[in-house]
Amino acid sequence: MKEIQTTAIVGMGALGLLYGNQIAAELGTSAVRFIADKDRIKKYREMNFTVNGERRSFPVEDCETAAPADFIIVAVKYNALPAALDTMKHCVGPDTTIISVMNGISSEQIIGERYGHEKVLYSIAQGMDAxxxxxxxxYTKFGELRIGVRTPDQADxxxxxxxxxxxxxxxxxAEDDILHRLWGKFMLxxxxxxxxxxxxxTYSGTLTPGExxxxxVGAMREVIALAKAEHVNLTEQDLEDYIRLLETLSPDGMPSMRQDGISHRPSEVEMFAGTVxxxxxxxxxSTPVNDRLYERIKEMEAQYSLCL
Known part of the structure; x- marks a missing residue:
């Protein structure tokens, strides 16, 4: 494989901006661009992006005229993945490598079905509080990527x-067993x-003893049981390790799903409790805890239109 020089990012959410900002800071703005349709480009150009309070601007390219990139980061929400696959179509060349920093356990499979499984490396973004x-x-914690291959021919x-x-x-x-890590992040x-x-x-609210x-923890344990049924050996030790990871994040921070709730956006509940x-x-x-969470979150989303 040739050296990666150019990066295209689909999605200007928290993780898209996090990685775009870092790549631009270290390799220059010519090394990274965001890909969007004309409507989103207009919207983005009207926004004043900041990262930890400092003004930032990034190249945004029309998806219809975009050139192939060496590397693509898919950084959208679950509900936006079908549209993202269309947005990135001109960026995928013969040697393009693709990763998804989406939540869940299915995006790599979906991307691979569209653009070739050999192009997709499995990855998990964790430990950030963006x-x-x-x-x-x-953000106060940048976190890290966990990456790996599903087949030996992806080593290069x-x-x-x-x-x-x-x-x-x-x-x-670089993980030897990326599937185990993927399921662990899904459990979290x-x-x-x-x-x-x-x-x-917030994170602190989930770590304080109580309901x-x-x-x-109950929802996570239901994923452990499901993973074992899928021949993935998640354990109580994995659960404890991820709880300790949560303890390293800003106590006042919150995950993307809570941010969606505050902003009255559709959540990823179908990707989480729905999938479980x-x-x-x-x-x-049986998954009573996830069933209860699914019902509660759907009730919350149904109230959004009533709050307008």
Whole structure:
């Protein structure tokens, strides 16, 4: 694989801006561009983006005239993935490597079905406490990427990726068992994202003994049972490790799903409790905690239109 020089990012949410800002800071603005349709470009150009209070501007390119990129970061919400696949179509060349920093356990498969599984490296973004409201991104922890391959013939692609991350000074760990890590992050998100939204709380609220904490842990344990049914060996030790990870984040921070709730945007509940419920039925498992979270979050979303 050739050296990665150009990066295209789809999505100017918290993670899109986080990585775009870091790449631009270390490798220059010519190394990174955001890809969008004409309507989004107009919207973005009217926004004054800031990162930790400092004004930032980034190149935004029309998706219809975009050139192939060496590297694509898909940084959108679950509901926006189908549109993102269309947005990035001109950026995908024969040697393009793609990662998704989306939540969940299915985006890599979906992207691979469209553009070729050989182009997609599996990745998890974790340990950051990035929050974005409007055009303002704030964070105290940058976090890290966990990356890996599903097949040995992706080894050269992984080496090109780690060389790029080194140059961009983006922390990462290359995983031997990326599927285990993917499910571990899914377990964490199912617990903390949904609990923070349903209980309208922050990270500290989920770590304080009480109903919210018990709900978070209960939802995570249902994912452990589901993972085992899917032949992925998640354990209580994994749960404890992720709880410790939460303890390193800003106590006043909150995950993207809680930010969606505050902004009255559709959440990713279908990707979390919805996925857990559907997969559990296949294995004859019960998921009462996730079922309750699903109902509560759907009730909250139904109230959005009434608040206008």
């Amino acid at each position: 929050m974005k409201f409007g055009a303002a991104l704030t 692609r992984l080496k090109a990726m780690t060389d790029f991350l080194d140059r961009a000074k983006i922390a990462y760990v 998100n199912v617990g903390v994202n949904q609990t923070c939204m349903a209980y309208e709380t 919210a904490h018990d709900t978070m 419920g559907r997969m559990a039925k296949k294995h004859g498992l």
